[in-house]
Amino acid sequence: MTVPRASRRRAQPPADREPILRAATHLFRTHGYAATSIARVAQEAGVLPPAVFAAFTSKAGLLRAAVEAAAAFDDRTALSWVHDAPSAAEALRRYAGTIAAVAQRAYPIHAVAQAAADADPKVAELVADLDRQRLTGAGYIATAVAAKRGDADLSRVGFLRDTIWALNSPLLYGLLVHQRGWTVAAYRDWIATALTALAVPSPRQ
Incomplete structure (x- = not known):
């Protein structure tokens, strides 16, 4: 039996920050900050939006992590x-x-x-x-x-x-x-x- 994609996501453990950060960085650079939503980042990273909020708190927090990672x-x-x-x-x-x-x-x-x-x-x-x-x-x-x-x-x-x-x-x-x-x-x-x-x-x- 094939498990629906959304069900597989809910069954996953807490999301790794790196795929989310990579997805967000790509979307921010491609579409800008205002046009990049948490939902879009989640979709790109293959997780649910709550996982993004759990890892980075907010979209501004996600941008901060992306900038700090690039400038490390x-x-x-x-x-x-x-x-x-x-x-x-x-x-x-x-x-x-x-x-x-x-x-x-x-x-x-x-x-x-x-x-x-x-x-x-x-x-x-x-x-x-x-x-x-x-x-x-x-x-x-x-x-x-x-x-x-x-x-x-x-x-x-x-x-x-x-x-x-x-x-x-x-x-x-x-x-x-x-x-x-x-x-x-x-x-x-x-x-x-x-x-x-x-x-x-x-x-x-």
Whole structure:
């Protein structure tokens, strides 16, 4: 006897988050945030809508998980690069490669969140929170680079942090690569040049 599909779904154990996240990411990127419903995500993932809510609470929570998964990076790895690099300039060159790799992966879904932020307060809160997280991570890198170059001036550390934060924004990647047609390699090299220019403190900083 063939069990109806809906019955098979109800018989399944709690849904794995990964298929739901993959389905949501695909739909968000293809159709946008507003046009992607929980029901559509559930259908794409082969689960019932309550399983999506159980795993991610809300559509905004699902978008947050998709953005965070795409932008995942361990700040401790970057800090170890700074510590191990022969100079602050070399540490920042290595970090530029990571910025390019993360931006290439994260920009499409980040752009979805950015586009939806004006119309949805929960998504606006998500975008602001992501910016704060990037600023915190940039602060870790800036502090380590400043120590590497023997610079204890807090105002210059703050300048370096803010510049790293601006340069590692996925939106900047979108402007240069998607809008202006730069290659990812050209973007990476430009980020490296901009960052390494900060390795030696300027009197104006």
